[in-house]
Amino acid sequence: MKTLDQIAAELQGYDPQALSASAVNAFLSELVAPVTERENVSVFDALGRVLAEDIVSPISVPPHDNSAMDGYAFDGAQLRAGQPLTLRMLEGTAFAGKAWTGTVAPGACVKIMTGAIMPAGLDTVVPQELTLAADGGITVPAGALQRGDNRRLLGEDLMAGRPALRAGTRIGPAALGLIASLGLATVPVLRRVRVAYFSTGDEILSLGEAPREGAVYDSNRYTVYGLLTRLGLEVIDLGVVRDDPATLEAAFRQAARQADAIITSGGVSVGEADHTKAMMKKLGDVAFWRIAMRPGRPMAVGRIQASTGDGRFAAGPPQGESVPMGGSEPRAAGSVGALMFGLPGNPVAVMVTFLAFVRPALLKLMGVADVAAHTPPLLKARCLEPLRKKPGRTEYQRGTVSTAADGTLQVRTTGNQGSGVLSSMVEGNGLIVLHHAQGNVAVGDAVDVMVFDGVI
Numbered sequence: 001m002k003t004l005d006q007i008a009a010e011l012q013g014y015d016p017q018a019l020s021a022s023a024v025n026a027f028l029s030e031l032v033a034p035v036t037e038r039e040n041v042s043v044f045d046a047l048g049r050v051l052a053e054d055i056v057s058p059i060s061v062p063p064h065d066n067s068a069m070d071g072y073a074f075d076g077a078q079l080r081a082g083q084p085l086t087l088r089m090l091e092g093t094a095f096a097g098k099a100w101t102g103t104v105a106p107g108a109c110v111k112i113m114t115g116a117i118m119p120a121g122l123d124t125v126v127p128q129e130l131t132l133a134a135d136g137g138i139t140v141p142a143g144a145l146q147r148g149d150n151r152r153l154l155g156e157d158l159m160a161g162r163p164a165l166r167a168g169t170r171i172g173p174a175a176l177g178l179i180a181s182l183g184l185a186t187v188p189v190l191r192r193v194r195v196a197y198f199s200t201g202d203e204i205l206s207l208g209e210a211p212r213e214g215a216v217y218d219s220n221r222y223t224v225y226g227l228l229t230r231l232g233l234e235v236i237d238l239g240v241v242r243d244d245p246a247t248l249e250a251a252f253r254q255a256a257r258q259a260d261a262i263i264t265s266g267g268v269s270v271g272e273a274d275h276t277k278a279m280m281k282k283l284g285d286v287a288f289w290r291i292a293m294r295p296g297r298p299m300a301v302g303r304i305q306a307s308t309g310d311g312r313f314a315a316g317p318p319q320g321e322s323v324p325m326g327g328s329e330p331r332a333a334g335s336v337g338a339l340m341f342g343l344p345g346n347p348v349a350v351m352v353t354f355l356a357f358v359r360p361a362l363l364k365l366m367g368v369a370d371v372a373a374h375t376p377p378l379l380k381a382r383c384l385e386p387l388r389k390k391p392g393r394t395e396y397q398r399g400t401v402s403t404a405a406d407g408t409l410q411v412r413t414t415g416n417q418g419s420g421v422l423s424s425m426v427e428g429n430g431l432i433v434l435h436h437a438q439g440n441v442a443v444g445d446a447v448d449v450m451v452f453d454g455v456i
């Protein structure tokens with residue numbers, strides 16, 4: 001496994017004091033290795049999990065050529081361009097799940113329902129509504145059909161012996177149904193990733209504590225809880241941790257013992273006089289960054305060791321509020337420590353850095369093969385307001401993206417863009433991404449937007 005210094009040395013133009021957003025992602029994708037332990041789960045439990053190996057189709061879907069419409073099946077070789085075709089109707093009906101076993105000679109057809117197996121030798125279905133009634137049969141009007149129309153081919157969805165789903169696929173509703181369509185009752189998936197999180201700062205109040213001057217209620221733990229849970233991760237809530245070396249050490253040690261990754265908020269900015277940064281440094285291999293972005297400039301990233309220097313596990317959970325939410329079992333012995341993301345304290349900065357950096361890193365940790373495909377694409381929208389923007393940093397302004405009357409996208413900001421204005425994340429449905437080199441935006445200019453509604 002590479003150390004942070006090794007990763008940094010391989011990265012073009014790495015400057016921890018002025019890191020670009022894209023350099024952060026490049027760094028993280030080197031730092032993070034996917035989990036490898038696997039388990040078999042039932043199809044229902046596979047939702048949101050990541051496939052551990054390719055699934056090769058044991059059967060073909062559909063298993064037979066079958067009808068895509070309610071209508072009449074016949075041999076399409078009889079169709080002649082520009083001519084109607086009149087067919088005699090045979091007795092009986094081919095039903096889905098109940099095959100019609102007779103023989104259909106040229107000049108004849110048989111009634112067939114959607115999903116019914118195509119009778120032997122037939123390849124075309126004329127939908128009921130296209131036909132004209134004829135004496136003892138039907139007429140297919142001239143030009144209504146081509147040979148093979150309205151027939152679904154054996155294996156056109158999934159062919160026996162071919163890969164149906166690739167390892168590293170994150171199983172969504174469609175994949176869940178696809179697995180079931182193969183008749184598989186269990187699915188090999190990678191184990192769930194566990195993430196521990198806590199908030200730091202002596203001014204941070206836990207719910208239930210009385211308000212006091214200069215203190216604010218903890219919001220970050222709740223947004224982080226929501227972000228992680230939506231990603232399908234196991235979470236361990238370690239509460240608010242006081243700015244005290246022993247308490248911080250115990251919290252980091254416990255988190256590293258129990259989790260694959262640790263997310264903290266607060267205490268990583270430059271002017272911080274607290275112990276958080278010192279403790280991160282002491283307990284692991286950690287880099288402190290200033291990212292050329294807004295919001296979310298300061299961030300710490302690295303690995304925290306689970307055990308003390310002499311190889312023993314450090315003692316006990318931290319004091320203070322702790323709300324265990326499962327995951328009390330230690331992770332596998334001999335672990336190399338947990339990934340750590342030390343996010344800034346400001347609530348909007350937490351969410352933006354999570355979306356921009358932590359989410360892709362966690363997807364990789366989960367074993368997702370194509371992380372980019374799970375990242376919301378940048379779309380172009382017409383900006384309805386002028387925006388002030390300094391070149392030299394990436395800005396993520398909160399906006400409301402909508403479809404204009406002409407069908408194109410438009411966006412307006414949610415107003416106050418302060419990094420503590422969490423209501424902007426509630427009101428907006430996306431981020432206006434103003435790139436590193438970009439300057440001011442005039443009304444009507446096209447800007448990149450990333451819709452986060454439904455993603456986080």
Ligand code: AMP
Binds near residue numbers: 199216217221269346
């Ligand atoms: P820091 O990064 O620790 O300097 O914090 C920056 C700002 O974010 C300060 O105004 C903090 O009070 C605020 N903050 C830090 N942690 C939290 C939290 N868990 N919930 C709400 N606000 C926070």
Ligand code: MG
Binds near residue numbers: 267274
């Ligand atoms: Mg602080």
